Amino acid sequence: MTTPTILLHDSLHDPFAELWFAEPAGFTTLPLEVLLPAPESTALDALHIAAAPLLASAPDDLARQQFIAHIAAGQQVLAALRDVGTLYCALGLHRDDAEQAGAGSRPPLLSFFTISWCDTHVAPRGVTAARAVTSSAGHTHIEYLELPCGPVSLSERTVRASTSPGLPPQPLLQIHAYLPHPDCRRLVVLTLSTTAIARRSDYRAILRQIAETVRFEQPLEAGSAGTGA
Numbered sequence: 001m002t003t004p005t006i007l008l009h010d011s012l013h014d015p016f017a018e019l020w021f022a023e024p025a026g027f028t029t030l031p032l033e034v035l036l037p038a039p040e041s042t043a044l045d046a047l048h049i050a051a052a053p054l055l056a057s058a059p060d061d062l063a064r065q066q067f068i069a070h071i072a073a074g075q076q077v078l079a080a081l082r083d084v085g086t087l088y089c090a091l092g093l094h095r096d097d098a099e100q101a102g103a104g105s106r107p108p109l110l111s112f113f114t115i116s117w118c119d120t121h122v123a124p125r126g127v128t129a130a131r132a133v134t135s136s137a138g139h140t141h142i143e144y145l146e147l148p149c150g151p152v153s154l155s156e157r158t159v160r161a162s163t164s165p166g167l168p169p170q171p172l173l174q175i176h177a178y179l180p181h182p183d184c185r186r187l188v189v190l191t192l193s194t195t196a197i198a199r200r201s202d203y204r205a206i207l208r209q210i211a212e213t214v215r216f217e218q219p220l221e222a223g224s225a226g227t228g229a
Contacts, residue, residue: 012218018181019115019188022213024206027090027113036079081114088115092192092206096199111194111203113210118187125180128187129153132178139176141204149214153178154207156200170195175204177211188214 012020037043051071058064078089092111120128126144129151133139139155146152159172177190192207 017218018216020213020215020219021115021210023090023113024209026094027092030078030089030091032078032082032087032089036075036082081116084116085118086114086116089113092194096196109194109196109199111192111196111206113207114189114191114193116189116191118189120180120185120187122184125182125184126151128180128184129178132187132189133176145208145211147179147212147214149179149211149216150182151180152211154204154211156204158197171197173197173200173203175200175207177207179211179214182216190214 034043034047037047055064055067058067081089090113092109092113094109094111096107096109120131123131129144130153133142133153133155138157140158141154141156143154144151145154154175154177157174157176159174173194173196175192178187179190180187190207190211192203192210194203196203
């Protein structure tokens with residue numbers, strides 16, 4: 001068995017990071033600072049330069065306008081997430097290797113991973129973790145864990161398009177992990193969303209794997225690898 005290569009992200013050394021984590025293979029970071037540049041900034045110029053070859057390769061004006069519309073719609077979603085405290089996003093792309101799937105009928109499984117901060121009332125961390133899944137209806141498959149970063153609660157919710165306009169027609173599974181910060185005033189929420197409802201146990205395992213890597217103190221001295229946020 002070959003030992004996997006561990007890559008250290010540059011943000012691991014970020015002195016302003018407030019938490020550190022690691023992702024399994026298959027996730028691609030969506031850099032919010034690049035995709036949501038400030039007006040008249042060098043980041044905006046860089047985004048225009050990066051998009052120019054794609055626009056130039058479009059077969060006609062209609063295709064170019066559709067591409068621009070898709071980009072704008074994606075930016076609106078990311079901006080809305082950022083406005084409610086989301087600081088990290090990543091797209092997950094995994095192969096469906098279930099045995100019952102035929103060799104020629106295995107479309108890739110897509111998911112969307114986010115990390116968000118949420119202010120809370122001052123309380124012991126265990127109480128905050130419990131309140132996160134009892135303060136609103138709809139949480140299922142609830143678990144309370146003690147992980148290296150402290151007490152954590154996990155839950156699932158299934159959102160349907162009939163109650164949330166703009167979502168895809170199929171149900172959307174959202175798996176959450178709530179991790180109270182040691183300052184007892186806020187918590188970080190890890191969310192993994194996917195329309196692959198039948199793979200809920202696999203995605204729950206992925207989110208739990210990520211939650212187990214979270215640290216609120218710089219982990220490099222302990223030999224851990226990951227990303228800062």
